[in-house]
Amino acid sequence: MEFSVDTSLGYQINHVARLLARDLEARIKPEGIALGAFPALLHLWEKDGLTQKELVARLGIEQPTLAATLARMERDGLVTRRRDEGDGRVQRVRLTPKARALREVAYDAAMDVNAKALQGFDEAERELLMALLRRVILSVEGTENNG
Amino acid sequence: MEFSVDTSLGYQINHVARLLARDLEARIKPEGIALGAFPALLHLWEKDGLTQKELVARLGIEQPTLAATLARMERDGLVTRRRDEGDGRVQRVRLTPKARALREVAYDAAMDVNAKALQGFDEAERELLMALLRRVILSVEGTENNG
DNA sequence: CAATATTACATAGCAAGCTATGTATTGGAG
DNA sequence: CTCCAATACATAGCTTGCTATGTAATATTG
Numbered sequence A, B: 001m002e003f004s005v006d007t008s009l010g011y012q013i014n015h016v017a018r019l020l021a022r023d024l025e026a027r028i029k030p031e032g033i034a035l036g037a038f039p040a041l042l043h044l045w046e047k048d049g050l051t052q053k054e055l056v057a058r059l060g061i062e063q064p065t066l067a068a069t070l071a072r073m074e075r076d077g078l079v080t081r082r083r084d085e086g087d088g089r090v091q092r093v094r095l096t097p098k099a100r101a102l103r104e105v106a107y108d109a110a111m112d113v114n115a116k117a118l119q120g121f122d123e124a125e126r127e128l129l130m131a132l133l134r135r136v137i138l139s140v141e142g143t144e145n146n147g
Numbered sequence C: 001c002a003a004t005a006t007t008a009c010a011t012a013g014c015a016a017g018c019t020a021t022g023t024a025t026t027g028g029a030g
Numbered sequence D: 001c002t003c004c005a006a007t008a009c010a011t012a013g014c015t016t017g018c019t020a021t022g023t024a025a026t027a028t029t030g
Helices: A009-031 A037-046 A052-059 A063-075 A097-101 A103-117 A123-143 B009-031 B037-046 B052-059 B063-075 B097-101 B103-117 B123-143
Strands: A079-083 A091-095 B079-083 B091-095
Touching (some): A009 B103, A037 A052, A037 A063, A037 A097, A037 B009, A052 A063, A063 A079, A097 A103, A103 B009, A103 B123, A123 B009, A123 B103, B037 B052, B037 B103, B052 B063, B063 B079
Antiparallel strands (some): A079 A091
16 A cells, blocks of 8 residues: 555654643643653652652653653652662652642643543543554554564 | 543553654664654655745644754755745755655655554554544644633 | 672753744835 | 835754663672
8 A cells, every 4th residue: 555644653643642742731831740740740649659660661761761851850849859778779759749739630631631632532432542542552562673 | 530541542642652653763764764854754755845834734843843853854965955936035845866765665664663553453443543543633633722 | 708790770962842032035004 | 115014934942752871789690
């Protein structure tokens, strides 16, 4: 088949991702949350005191990317980093009270963005889209540059 | 409904986008094409000699982002920029022979990445996913920060 | 137990996205 | 024709992604 931008999964996924990112950023920046901090906060709200390594595994980003993001989050008063007693290499990341207080506002923002993106979708369609995306993730992660 | 990373469209779309971008980059970088140059090239292969403004409209990125990308592409010998005769403000972007020669290789790379991502999908599922993504794009673009 | 390897994180440097703003050319109003 | 607005692009500065490499602490091995 001939290649075309309109039928390219990668092109369109990239397009959607940028649109959703812009939208989310517009909602959370006024609350004092940078776009890159958001995924890290989601996991820390689930389980506070994670190490950098644990966060890297959960987020699927590279370690230096997270280190820089955590530095900005510390600067912005969202987290503190403290050396682990017992293992001096480990930095445990802890949410500040300010960050803990932002949880509901942030959830609402994310749910609003998703709801807008999925307006007109019934529950079955929404589930279907998420299921298809999960399959794509497994395919790409499963072969990790050996394809 | 309670918010969760696993059921968040934005989170998962962002994840897929990064995975696909990494994969494509690994394939095209050795050919001398940077990741950011790829979408611009796709449109220039369709129609050479576009202006920056026309490319910005087609790509859905901001003008300064494209200006920087074109500067890198010029540095890398993929395009030349020439002032339009008749309107001294306009820069027409033209592909170099080198860039024209890369077309098939680039198409193949993109199709490979998409095929890997969609492995195990039949044609109907593939069409369905693309259709759902198109609906998401329309929803998000259609309300453009008025939601 | 000293030397080495491994681990966890930090730093440097680049790409590519963004907003805000500057500059040069063109077009239009008086 | 002159002045001002609009247009097309460039520049500056930030964020967030990446790879490659450095550093300090811990674990392992001969």
